Amino acid sequence: KPMAEAGAVAVIGLGRFGGSLAVELAKHGVDVIGIDSDEAVVAEYSDKLAHVSRADATDEEVLRQLGIDDVSRVVIAIGSDLEASILVASRILKLGNRHIWAKAISETHAEILHQLGIRNVVRPENDMGRRLAHLIRGHISDFLPIDEDFVLARTTPPVRVSDVPLASLGVRAEYGVTIVAVKRAGGTTWDIADRDMTLYADDEILIAGHPREVEAFSELDK
Numbered sequence: 001k002p003m004a005e006a007g008a009v010a011v012i013g014l015g016r017f018g019g020s021l022a023v024e025l026a027k028h029g030v031d032v033i034g035i036d037s038d039e040a041v042v043a044e045y046s047d048k049l050a051h052v053s054r055a056d057a058t059d060e061e062v063l064r065q066l067g068i069d070d071v072s073r074v075v076i077a078i079g080s081d082l083e084a085s086i087l088v089a090s091r092i093l094k095l096g097n098r099h100i101w102a103k104a105i106s107e108t109h110a111e112i113l114h115q116l117g118i119r120n121v122v123r124p125e126n127d128m129g130r131r132l133a134h135l136i137r138g139h140i141s142d143f144l145p146i147d148e149d150f151v152l153a154r155t156t157p158p159v160r161v162s163d164v165p166l167a168s169l170g171v172r173a174e175y176g177v178t179i180v181a182v183k184r185a186g187g188t189t190w191d192i193a194d195r196d197m198t199l200y201a202d203d204e205i206l207i208a209g210h211p212r213e214v215e216a217f218s219e220l221d222k
């Protein structure tokens with residue numbers, strides 16, 4: 001097994017997503033093993049990554065030959081070929097790699113990957129579309145999904161929670177969100193929020209919670 005190394009990351013599928021992920025990791029000094037079944041794709045990445053193989057990743061024997069069973073981190077970046085994605089995911093799970101991420105292109109796809117046992121399923125198009133919609137509408141200036149049911153957002157305080165100390169408001173009980181930090185108008189630093197603080201309409205705040213509640217809170221009084 002010439003390639004495998006515990007610190008390495010295997011990226012399976014070097015499409016737009018997997019390709020840019022692999023190159024970004026390599027830029028930061030990570031030893032990347034790229035795998036793609038397409039000859040032209042492999043040729044494109046051969047001088048950008050330390051190890052690139054043309055292989056069908058649905059073949060367990062091939063994965064073992066490439067030493068993927070010795071790599072602790074694997075990213076399955078196959079989106080449009082649902083069958084390939086599922087087959088590769090089940091093979092990788094069988095190899096017992098410790099940390100596995102997989103890209104999904106639809107809700108159903110994500111659900112199947114979760115059911116198989118992949119804990120980190122990412123939906124880049126979906127996440128980016130949702131994030132961009134918030135940025136374009138302007139009520140949220142930054143939006144970071146942490147999990148399906150937990151996000152961080154940067155917004156401004158609704159009028160109804162401004163000008164009185166946070167302690168008197170019960171924001172978490174009433175709106176289901178937590179105000180995490182505050183940046184004062186014209187200020188440059190973020191301060192961790194506490195009960196004694198008073199928010200003003202031209203402050204910026206960082207809030208955390210369920211996406212539905214974070215979105216609703218960000219739209220209050222706007």
Ligand code: ADP
Nearest residue numbers: 013015016017036037038056057078079080084
């Ligand atoms: P993106 O939208 O990020 O471009 P795609 O799903 O279009 O993602 O690209 C997936 C990549 O995975 C393609 O380059 C394709 O050749 C590769 N691929 C698909 N099936 C396999 C497989 N069984 N083994 C290895 N690579 C595969």
